[in-house]
Amino acid sequence: MLRRDFLAGTAALVSGLTFGKVNLNFPTQTQTAKGRVTNAKTGQPLPNVRISNGITVTKTNRNGEYQLPVTDDTIIHVVKPRGFKTPVTANQIPQFFYIHKPNGSPATKYEGVKPTGPLPSSIDFALTPESEPDKFRIVMFGDPQPRNQTEIDYMSHDVIEQVIRDAADQDCKFGISLGDIMFDNLEFYEPLNQSIANIGLPWYNVLGNHDLNFDAPDDDLSSETWQRIYGPRYYSFDFGPVHFVILDDIKYNGREKGGYTGELGYQQLTWLRNDLKHVPGDQLVVVCMHIPLGGISDQKEFLEVIKDHKHTFSLSAHTHLQRHDWFGPQNHHHLNHATVCGCWWGGAPDERGIPHATMSDGGPNGYSIIEFNRNDYKVTFRPASRPMDEQMAIYLPEVIESAKSAEAELVINVFAGSTKSTVEARINNAEWRAIPNVPGLDPYIQRIKELEASEKPPLGRKVAGPNPTPHIWKTTLPANLPVGTHRLEVRTTDMFGQTYRDYRTFRVS
Incomplete structure (x- = not known):
């Protein structure tokens, strides 16, 4: 059964919404995934931890147990709660998910998920306690987007080396890249992730339009390589008093039609509504996407989903420029963030041989340090290879x-x-x-x-x-x-x- 069929039926049932020509019958070819969430240090169960299958969001019981319906194409992920951390790979990619694809991904140019076999009897997550203060800082990247190893080297010298110093000075807790991690050639995910891993922070990633399997037949199968490396296309986690949401707003129109459009879609919006049901209305919600909010077709539906939350902030990249905008009656703040690669490493090289990469708005390539303090936040742009106060x-x-x-x-x-x-x-x-x-x-x-x-x-x-x-x-x-x-x-x-x-x-x- 395809993911979209399962999610469509589940979405309609759990939300009570109608979405055009959607199969409203709950799919019969499902299984029940079971598991536990425990404290990695003590082995004790962790109650009230949120778990999701991409539509439904449930909580563990007092014994740390949960149950969720799955098909043969489902990613189960834990919503990291405050005060705990998930494991990371050698490249600092957080491991908060389990992929269930018994038959693996279909064959594409770039490798997808290998067959995972039968559903395990228990899908467990062990979370390690950590201290998470009310006030903390993170690193934010727009499009790294290298074409090849040469451009990864540009990024390493122009940006990563500066971030290593910056992140240590600012005591940053983790980083996020706002999509277009790669520029179509997905073979370079590994060296790019190795470069970013030198910063020494857990690093979350947003799916971009240049991160897709363009030989996939449709949107449903366009992120198989992404899932193998980074996990689910959309998810959430808590750090300190802030709830972070990672969204996929790229709708691939298929191999025949080509191209993509900006859209979240009813499946993801239903999941987001279910996710936010567990988030207090006065908690800061930070949403990360790739295409700017003004460029997606269901902008109004998104604003409707978040309207009951008093404190929200969203970020995107994609346009290779930087601007602040405000949307809707609540003046939701959206930052279209500058990119790490600037104008795709265009322009004359400097004395190091690195292109100046000035963006189309005249701003330099760079990144940001974002400080959170309960419901407040402060964004500080860091121009690449320039003094911080050169603004x-x-x-x-x-x-x-x-x-x-x-x-x-x-x-x-x-x-x-x-x-x-x-x-x-x-x-x-x-x-x-x-x-x-x-x-x-x-x-x-x-x-x-x-x-x-x-x-x-x-x-x-x-x-x-x-x-x-x-x-x-x-x-x-x-x-x-x-x-x-x-x-x-x-x-x-x-x-x-x-x-x-x-x-x-x-x-x-």
Whole structure:
């Protein structure tokens, strides 16, 4: 029996919802999976631990026992509770699941799951106690997305080495990659995972559109290699006071039609509703996906599912730019996160031979450190191979005529800025002047595209864009600036209260 048939019937029964042309009869070709969840140190049973088959979410009884229906294509996963950790592989991939595929995956170019044999009499999970404070930090990646080993090496030197230092300094607890772990060639999962494992943190992963088995006949069988390496396509876990949800919003349209669309689908939304039934309404829920929330067809249905939770925050990647948006009547905050690979490692190489990889919005490639404190959170963007406080680019003519200084345009790109950021500037320690937010194009990317079209284009793969971005601020300079060299100072404060400064000198003739 196919997973979609089982889940469709189960979803309809457990949720009482109607989803178009769906078989509402509970499938008969099912078995009952049984198991226990125990304390790995003491062997004692753990009650009230959530377990899921991808639709139903149940809890262990006082003896740590659970039961769930399964088919011959089901992944059972434990929802890691606060104060416990799951085992990890040598590559720091959390092992919180059991795959039941007696016949294994169908043959595809990249290997899927080997046959797992008959359903075990007991599928058990042993969780190890750990201390999880109310305040903690994690590392967040957008698309690593290497094509080959060379680009994995770029990532290792440009990003991973910096994260190793950063994660230790910030005492980060784990990391998450927001999809497109790979760029179609799934043979490179192993060396990529080895590189990220050097950070030394458990690392969770989101499925992206470049992580699929493109020779699969349909969406149902498009993530078999992913499952072999990372487990379920969607799942959840708790760390400290925060509930984390990993979603799959890629709908593969099949080998014949090709391509993909952004969609969660009724099966996953039903699971999400069942998952959140066990989460208190005042607990922070952090949702990670690949395609931005604004790009999925069932955005409204998603917002409906999370509406009873007072504190929510979601993240995506996919677009190779960075922006903050707010959705729905509750102003749900969504961060479309910058990517590790920037513009797919495009642009001229630096002195190390690594492309500058500037994204289509003019921002650098990089990652974030996110701090959680009960229901609050704070995102700090870390530009790759740059000082942490280098958070903006300032554009101004090199030389300005004094009589025309009021015509000179100042453009400021605050890489992780939002409509809730403030930006101010001053010249030569004069009074601060507020700068208006004027969404537009980044001048640097515009200039690169002009050079790429010239007779002698710069070295390296072409960059993406330019694409409009909301994190641009513009103004003109004061009139009749005196002749000489001047210092421009820019100050920005983001929505989290973090303030950064940068400077630019210019000449007036």
